[in-house]
Amino acid sequence: LAKTTQPISMDSYEGQEVNITCSHNNIATNDYITWYQQFPSQGPRFIIQGYKTKVTNEVASLFIPADRKSSTLSLPRVSLSDTAVYYCLVGDVGYGGSQGNLIFGKGTKLSVKP
């Protein structure tokens, strides 16, 4: 299974754009890149998933370069409520994927200040 590396923590201010980069050098052909968000005392929540290029939804954007060895989660205009831990996961976990379990690392703790 592909291992991911992401910063332990990041600080930002309200209204700024935040970019969290994740490295996954040994990503496999069938692997998708998925990001989850976890607030204190809650379970993780799916944010976004992608395979290549760019994916955007109402919450975030995910940028994946052609070699797919890294990915960047972009959160536009963060607010205090975006303070959370963000996990980058790699695996064959897209719809119809064969991998059932999610492999979480330690994640990136994002702190948004006023």
Add this chain to the structure above:
Amino acid sequence: GAGVSQSPRYKVTKRGQDVALRCDPISGHVSLYWYRQALGQGPEFLTYFNYEAQQDKSGLPNDRFSAERPEGSISTLTIQRTEQRDSAMYRCASSLVSGDEQFFGPGTRLTVL
């Protein structure tokens, strides 16, 4: 139901006792997962089911841990002869099908004294 539910939310037990943690997934979800999360760490996979069949139990730490989902809906994670190192947050998740987006429950905080 509206989301994944777990019970009890908190469980305090003495070392050596058995505990059973319950998970009620989102209605219609085929896949159900169990994770364990220590403070400051990401969730650690334990086991998962498709319907009533246990697909992968490679994450169960030892034979004191077992899980079942006899009717393909509610699941129970059982820990026998609990030890202090078993203290953690135990989280359940479900997805429509295997590999799809997982929805997590609120967790059960287990404390073994």
